[in-house]
Amino acid sequence: MNDVKTIILEQINNFGIIRRISKYEEKATYQSHYLGLIWQFLNPAIQIGIYYLVFGLGVNQGRKADGVPYIVWMLIGIIAWFFINSSILGGSNSIYRQVGMVSKMKFPVSILPLVNITSNFVSYRAMMILLMGTMFGFGISPTIYWLQYIYYFICMIAFLFAFGVLNSTITVLVRDYHIMLQSILRLLFYISGPIWNFKTMFRGTSHRWFIRLLELNPIYYIIDGFRDSFLSKGWFWEKGTQTIFFWLVVMFLLIVGSHIHMKFRARFVDFI
Template sequence: MKEIVAVIKEQFQHMGMIFRMSRYEDKATYQSHYLGLAWQILNPVIQIGIYYLVFGVGVNQGREISGVPFIVWMLIGITVWFYVNSSILGASNSIHRQVGMVAKMKFPVSVLPTINIVSNLSSYFPMLAIVIVTVLGFGGTPSLYWLQYIYYFFCMFVFLFAFGLLNATITVLIRDYHIFLQSVLRLLFYVSGPIWDIQNRNLPPVLVKVLRINPIYYIIEGFRDTFLNRAWFWEKTTYGFIFWGMVLILLILGSHLHMKFRAKFVDYI
């Protein structure tokens, strides 16, 4: 627990630096592009259009899912997925990519994954605004359910931090791990629920229960429960306990490995 406390303490102590570096990272990524930061919105919008044509119009033939227009249902899930996917991959490579900074100065290495996660919020929040406008445009109405967005956002951020710290450490120790993680995320895209409703796919009930244990699925469905006014988070107590149990395990492993090896990161790289 001391390692977890030490890592979390570093995040709060260097919060100002985290936000400053995340803004710099955004500008640095798109500084050579004519449209600049606009690509943070244009890129996911183009992808959403493609997914809707393939899976909404083509595969699903425009049918509603549980009484919800497919575009609304998909947009909520895929917006979460884009943020989660980019944050996992970015955080996993954050320490290895910034090895020069780590080597030349005394630097709180544990904040590097967090910087990437915060940086991706600059594209997530505009997409969230599009989600809200779309939900309202198709007849959705704000309700008390929308208040639990705070809970699910907190779930998402803590999960990304715990998983990102673990992935970033392993990537330094085993460089091939980052490529392996990319392959795993391609699989998770189809089983985490952003474009497929796994509960209505004639899958064996046991398999559906296993897939619902996936923490990313828990987050995506949580946001759908929120914006579609479907259920409160405490109505899924079992899956909530499973989710937080998995997050705690990831945080323990990530903090332990990070504190154990970070003094030798430069040597490994």
């Protein structure tokens, strides 16, 4: 637990540095492009359009999901997925990619996964504005359930940070891990719920075991929680088992990731 405490204190004590580096990365990524930061909104918007044509109009044939238009239901999940996916992949490669800079500057490398998460907020905020506009356009009004979005947002950041510390360390030690993680995320896209409504697809009691299995997926828990919030379906404490399991997974990832990180970080440059 001392390793966890050290890692968390490093994030708090270096919060200013995290913000400055993340802003620099935002500008540096698209500085050579004519549209600049607009691509952070335009790129996911194009992908959303493609997914809606294929799954919304094609597979789903324009039917509603959970009583709302499919585009609204999909947007809630896929916007969260884009942020989670980019944060996991970027966080996994954050130390390996920036270790040269870190070796010349005095700040802990443990902040780099959080730097990556922070730099993804620009795109996430823009997409959330699109989501709000779409929901209001379809007549979906705010309710008291929307307040628990804050809880699920904290869940998302906690999971991404804990997973990022673990992934970024393993990527330095085993370079093939990052490539393997990319393949795993491609699979998780289809079983984490951003485009498929599994509760409708497997409504029969004989397939209830499959839903129970999916609910163990932390990403599914977050995406389903966002839908519970914006579509006013229920409170997070009504998912007692899922909630406890989710936080146990986060604590496990944070404890293991912090321990491995503290054990090897003095030798990161040697491994690379």
